Amino acid sequence: MGESENSYAIQMQGVTKRFPGVVANQAVDLSVERGHVHALLGENGAGKSTLMNVLAGLYQQDEGQICIFGEPVNIQSPKDAIELGIGMVHQHFMLVESLTVAENVILGLYPTGLVINERKVKQELRDLADSYHLNVDLDAYIWQLSVGEQQRVEILKLLYRGAKILILDEPTAVLTPQESDQLIDILHKMASEGKTIIFITHKLHEVMDFSDRVSVLRDGEMIDTRVTSQTTKNELAKLMVGREVLFNFQERAHERGDVVLKVENLKALSDKGLPALKGVSLEVRAGEIVAVAGVAGNGQRELAEAITGLRRVQDGRIWIRGVDITKKNPWQVIKAGLSFIPGDRIGRGLVPNLPISDNLVMKVYRKPPISNGPFIDYQRVEGFSERLVDAFNIITPSVKTNARLLSGGNQQKVVLAREIDASSGALVAVNPSRGLDIGATEAVRKTLLEQRDQGAAILLISGELEEVMQLADRIFVIYEGEFMGELDREEAAVEEIGLMMAGEKRERRTDEISQSSGGQ
Amino acid sequence: MNIVLERRLEKARWAVVIVPIASFLLALVFGAVLLLAFGINPLQAYRVMVSGSLGDQYALTETLVKAIPLILTGLAVAIAFRMLFWNIGAEGQLAMGGIGASYVALFLSDSLPDPLTIPVMILMGMLAGALWALIPALLKAYLEVNEILTTLMMNYIAILLVEYLYLGPWRDPEGYGFPGSAPFPQEALLPRLWGRVHLGIIFAVLAAFIIWLIMNRSQWGYEIRLIGENPRAAKYAGIDAKRNMVLVMLLSGALSGLAGMAEVSGIARRLYQGLTVGYGFTAIIVAWMANLNPLGVVFVGAFMGALTVGGDQLQVAMGIPAAVSLVLQGAILFFVLGGWVFINYRIRILRSGKQKQAGELNE
Numbered sequence: 093m094g095e096s097e098n099s100y101a102i103q104m105q106g107v108t109k110r111f112p113g114v115v116a117n118q119a120v121d122l123s124v125e126r127g128h129v130h131a132l133l134g135e136n137g138a139g140k141s142t143l144m145n146v147l148a149g150l151y152q153q154d155e156g157q158i159c160i161f162g163e164p165v166n167i168q169s170p171k172d173a174i175e176l177g178i179g180m181v182h183q184h185f186m187l188v189e190s191l192t193v194a195e196n197v198i199l200g201l202y203p204t205g206l207v208i209n210e211r212k213v214k215q216e217l218r219d220l221a222d223s224y225h226l227n228v229d230l231d232a233y234i235w236q237l238s239v240g241e242q243q244r245v246e247i248l249k250l251l252y253r254g255a256k257i258l259i260l261d262e263p264t265a266v267l268t269p270q271e272s273d274q275l276i277d278i279l280h281k282m283a284s285e286g287k288t289i290i291f292i293t294h295k296l297h298e299v300m301d302f303s304d305r306v307s308v309l310r311d312g313e314m315i316d317t318r319v320t321s322q323t324t325k326n327e328l329a330k331l332m333v334g335r336e337v338l339f340n341f342q343e344r345a346h347e348r349g350d351v352v353l354k355v356e357n358l359k360a361l362s363d364k365g366l367p368a369l370k371g372v373s374l375e376v377r378a379g380e381i382v383a384v385a386g387v388a389g390n391g392q393r394e395l396a397e398a399i400t401g402l403r404r405v406q407d408g409r410i411w412i413r414g415v416d417i418t419k420k421n422p423w424q425v426i427k428a429g430l431s432f433i434p435g436d437r438i439g440r441g442l443v444p445n446l447p448i449s450d451n452l453v454m455k456v457y458r459k460p461p462i463s464n465g466p467f468i469d470y471q472r473v474e475g476f477s478e479r480l481v482d483a484f485n486i487i488t489p490s491v492k493t494n495a496r497l498l499s500g501g502n503q504q505k506v507v508l509a510r511e512i513d514a515s516s517g518a519l520v521a522v523n524p525s526r527g528l529d530i531g532a533t534e535a536v537r538k539t540l541l542e543q544r545d546q547g548a549a550i551l552l553i554s555g556e557l558e559e560v561m562q563l564a565d566r567i568f569v570i571y572e573g574e575f576m577g578e579l580d581r582e583e584a585a586v587e588e589i590g591l592m593m594a595g596e597k598r599e600r601r602t603d604e605i606s607q608s609s610g611g612q
Numbered sequence: 613m614n615i616v617l618e619r620r621l622e623k624a625r626w627a628v629v630i631v632p633i634a635s636f637l638l639a640l641v642f643g644a645v646l647l648l649a650f651g652i653n654p655l656q657a658y659r660v661m662v663s664g665s666l667g668d669q670y671a672l673t674e675t676l677v678k679a680i681p682l683i684l685t686g687l688a689v690a691i692a693f694r695m696l697f698w699n700i701g702a703e704g705q706l707a708m709g710g711i712g713a714s715y716v717a718l719f720l721s722d723s724l725p726d727p728l729t730i731p732v733m734i735l736m737g738m739l740a741g742a743l744w745a746l747i748p749a750l751l752k753a754y755l756e757v758n759e760i761l762t763t764l765m766m767n768y769i770a771i772l773l774v775e776y777l778y779l780g781p782w783r784d785p786e787g788y789g790f791p792g793s794a795p796f797p798q799e800a801l802l803p804r805l806w807g808r809v810h811l812g813i814i815f816a817v818l819a820a821f822i823i824w825l826i827m828n829r830s831q832w833g834y835e836i837r838l839i840g841e842n843p844r845a846a847k848y849a850g851i852d853a854k855r856n857m858v859l860v861m862l863l864s865g866a867l868s869g870l871a872g873m874a875e876v877s878g879i880a881r882r883l884y885q886g887l888t889v890g891y892g893f894t895a896i897i898v899a900w901m902a903n904l905n906p907l908g909v910v911f912v913g914a915f916m917g918a919l920t921v922g923g924d925q926l927q928v929a930m931g932i933p934a935a936v937s938l939v940l941q942g943a944i945l946f947f948v949l950g951g952w953v954f955i956n957y958r959i960r961i962l963r964s965g966k967q968k969q970a971g972e973l974n975e
Binding site: 402425439440454463470 | 829830831832834837838841842844845846847848849850851852
């Protein structure tokens with residue numbers, strides 16, 4: 093009965109959530125109108141996910157009140173949230189890979205021992221899926237589905253449980269542009285049917301494309317809520333970061349030099365022992381950034397690891413400045429002058445429980461002046477670290493602070509500083525700005541461009557199309573371990589890259605080549 | 613009301629000092645209750661323990677005698693634990709060290725120049741311990757066999773091998789059937805410095821300093837730290853974790869082997885039953901209580917030595933059953949180790965969301 097009296101699906105008032113040492117949300121007010129698509133925008137660590145987790149019952153607020161459809165509620169658990177009609181699609185899907193779509197949807201809904209009328213359930217699911225354009229095969233196993241399809245299963249799951257409010261946490265992070273378009277369609281369809289949708293993002297163009305309203309969080313506080321059609325990207329960026337942001341980096345005018353990194357017909361297996369790289373070849377010259385774009389999980393990780401000696405090369409060869417480094421161990425690759433910014437900075441790039449200084453010398457501790465015979469001169473380590481902290485503008489109380497305590501942006505700067513310092517002009521970078529906020533992303537990308545302008549050869553492996561378009565001189569698109577084609581940045585169109593990311597081979601270029609060769 | 617443990621962002625400096633002391637006092641209170649239940653005056657019992665372990669020259673030297681093997685095996689365990697190799701086989705490695713040294717003393721000393729006997733015994737003891745540790749290290753590094761199981765089980769092989777030797781082929785023919793090897797010749801005995809305290813005390817302190825130097829000042833120590841904290845990052849930095857695993861275990865086994873050598877050569881002066889009385893297991897506690905810090909191991913090793921000697925005195929002087937003094941030791945360890953939680957965590961008392969809201973409505 094409350095539903096008809098109140099046009100707000102969600103009203104949060106003065107919600108505060110604290111974690112040890114941080115206030116994730118400080119007296120946040122948020123109102124979301126029924127039937128709207130509402131974007132929750134903010135940098136990493138702004139408190140978006142925390143706020144939504146409070147709503148979904150995963151966390152409980154320390155202070156503040158929540159009303160759902162006008163009724164004050166006390167959400168103690170995800171079960172409470174579901175009963176109130178609130179469902180959340182998390183960044184990491186909660187699906188059982190070895191079960192079918194239908195089985196996943198009904199999992200946990202019925203007490204065990206009862207016979208499930210499978211035909212009836214499936215018919216209901218099919219109707220539901222049809223009415224929201226949720227295109228999935230109910231009998232397919234989860235492991236057979238693409239990420240986009242799995243996301244649709246998650247949404248279907250929530251709808252079947254009667255969700256009236258759907259929260260999506262960075263829903264497009266794992267999608268191709270085409271899949272993102274389909275998702276937009278689904279979201280609008282759901283909104284038009286009266287569902288209320290909140291999606292968390294830090295991408296401005298999504299806010300502009302998807303949403304009716306947008307609320308901006310910064311440092312755990314609610315900055316403002318705007319009608320999307322009455323605001324601009326620039327205004328939102330300013331609200332989010334708290335200052336003006338540069339969107340376009342300077343146009344490049346630089347010379348390409350000799351080939352620094354050369355990869356020929358490289359093959360490698362995934363962790364599961366399946367072919368992950370099926371023979372890729374590329375060259376990176378001094379003074380250029382070559383990007384490998386693609387949806388995560390198409391061989392990018394294996395490519396980076398094979399080049400840096402961390403993964404066994406099955407076949408093919410790799411050279412740095414003409415020196416064969418195929419099948420060399422990581423230390424020999426480091427000695428050959430190749431630096432590596434791994435995609436997983438906490439898991440691989442850093443030792444979180446050791447001081448920044450220990451992290452900064454990871455690539456140089458074997459050499460004088462840092463080392464003196466078998467001993468490390470820790471005074472020199474400190475001096476060296478302080479120099480890098482200054483040069484790369486790493487914000488930290490001291491070089492003795494554990495890396496774990498830095499923000500994501502500053503952690504990435506530690507990795508960058510170390511790798512650029514140790515590099516002899518060859519760099520492999522995997523998703524260098526993933527998970528960073530706008531300010532830090534800008535700093536990281538600028539650093540890479542500076543390095544390129546100083547003559548570094550950079551192989552950028554990135555799932556972020558915006559980053560690829562911003563930085564790369566040439567672009568390869570990888571799909572299931574193969575390059576779908578190569579494009580110059582000037583001629584590359586996002587739509588075309590998107591198609592290639594989804595597995596469309598690039599035919600035009602070969603046509604052009606055959607035409608031009610035919611004409612000669 | 614909810615009570616939760618929250619992780620501290622950084623170790624609290626004051627807590628590092630206060631918590632162990634408070635834990636120790638709590639353990640004494642707990643022990644007092646226990647002793648009262650047995651009808652024993654706790655103050656008197658504690659006085660006996662203190663005077664029995666520190667009160668006079670004899671007590672003090674006996675405490676140091678126990679501290680020697682505890683420090684050496686404690687160091688052995690600590691360096692392995694530093695790189696997340698769970699070596700709980702110090703007892704077996706100590707036993708093998710005892711066998712190696714005994715072999716030299718019993719069968720080679722005649723053909724060795726006298727001044728060389730001790731150095732060769734040290735060498736053989738350390739080598740035997742290292743080789744015993746090498747087996748689980750290789751199994752773990754190259755076949756990924758769980759080292760907890762292999763090191764644990766190899767203890768029993770070594771312990772029973774010692775028993776076989778002193779009861780069987782190495783038994784003293786003139787020993788009137790008592791278990792044990794023949795006494796070592798004079799040149800195979802570690803010189804005693806003070807009471808029964810022998811040269812091994814110097815080895816122990818020196819070893820602690822060297823290990824500290826390795827861990828905190830050398831490239832190798834840096835690599836061990838990296839591997840221990842994040843093996844994937846270590847690999848990324850070009851560090852060969854397998855090779856280091858093997859090297860660290862060789863060192864770990866050698867330290868325990870040295871402890872075994874010192875025991876047979878400095879205390880029993882023969883291969884005997886009392887060689888494997890659990891130093892290698894207590895070493896695990898020593899290592900953790902010292903927070904894997906080599907210099908800390910020296911002090912904790914001495915403390916544990918005192919606890920052992922004091923506990924023995926409790927039996928002798930007050931006729932308290934052996935089990936009671938063991939319970940008392942256990943309580944102290946329990947409280948001190950349990951107290952570490954408060955160095956990394958703090959307690960926070962929460963009012964639940966429900967009560968919070970109710971409270972606000974009342975306002």
